[in-house]
Amino acid sequence: MTFTITENSLVKDIVNELPKTSDVFKKNRIDFCCGGNIPLSQAVAQNMLNMDSLLGELKVVFEKYENAEKDVEVWTESDSNTIIDHVISNYHRVSEEELKMLSPYVTKVSRVHGDNHPELLKVNELFYEFKKELIEHMEKEEAIVFPLIKQLADGTFENREEAINKIVELEKEHDHAGEILRQIREVTSDFELPLDACGTYRLVYARLEALEGLTFMHVHLENNILFPRYIA
Incomplete structure (x- = not known):
């Protein structure tokens, strides 16, 4: 590209x-x-x-x-430490920045257009729930679970069952985040814009859809490539 x-x-x-x-x-x-x-x-x-x-x-x-947006299939052959560092740099930091920058737009659109488009009030509620959940999730990954996985990869962590339980918790949180994104897509009718949508309205829908894609890639890399190495 x-x-x-x-x-x-x-x-x-x-x-x-x-x-x-x-x-x-x-x-x-x-x-x-x-x-x-x-x-x-x-x-x-x-x-x-x-x-x-x-x-x-x-x-x-x-x-x-x-x-x-690069194809993540290349990571199937990478070691766990490399994948974790990649996730932190390219998904955690990027997601944190996007959640911060998108927040005022979501709030503004719901406040200005919420009376005529009540679905935006629900979008606002779901977005802030998603933001809170994802930030807490990423903090847990970096502070607790990723260090455990690195120790498992290095053979320096003996309580494998504890680490597996933590990984399973993350997968459940992924499911919950995915459900919130599904609800956002549902309430927006697949991000379909009304005829009276202004530029900021269009921007919010476009960035919410992009955030969905970013999150799905993040979860794919962990659920389908990193985690199975330890819970298969």
């Missing part, structure tokens, strides 16, 4: 293709919602920005996305 954003790319098209670029535009005071139907060059001129610097910021977002 090649970085194809240029000074002629429309701001709205960039956000539609890669929703997390909205953070870059927000930081640089570029209106990507109502004023997004302009080329990047015009947005740069209006806000007296440096084109090379802005393209550099957008490329960083693109590369993070590209790395997170």
Whole structure:
């Protein structure tokens, strides 16, 4: 996948293709919602920005996305320590950042459009439940379970049953997170946008769907590649 954003790319098209670029535009005071139907060059001129610097910021977002979307099958041959480090860097840190950045958008959309679209109130409730659950889950993985797995891999941890029980707990938490995401998809009718959806509304749905994909890849790497090594 090649970085194809240029000074002629429309701001709205960039956000539609890669929703997390909205953070870059927000930081640089570029209106990507109502004023997004302009080329990047015009947005740069209006806000007296440096084109090379802005393209550099957008490329960083693109590369993070590209790395997170790489085929995880390559990890089947990797040692457990390498997989754990990869999960922390490419899923835990990325998920933490996205949950933090997406939160105000979800809140704003539910507050502004909740009266006409009550499903957004449920989306807001489910999102914050998911955020709390996932953050606590990742903290447990890093503080308790991943160190146990590393000790199992190194042959330095003798109580295998304790480690297996902890891994099974994580799998149950994965199931619960997946159920919350299923409910979000259900209540949004598979992220179908209403006719009156504004730019921020569209952004929230796009990023929620991307967060779902990121979480599924995270869980796949653990449930289907890492954990079976110890509980099969």
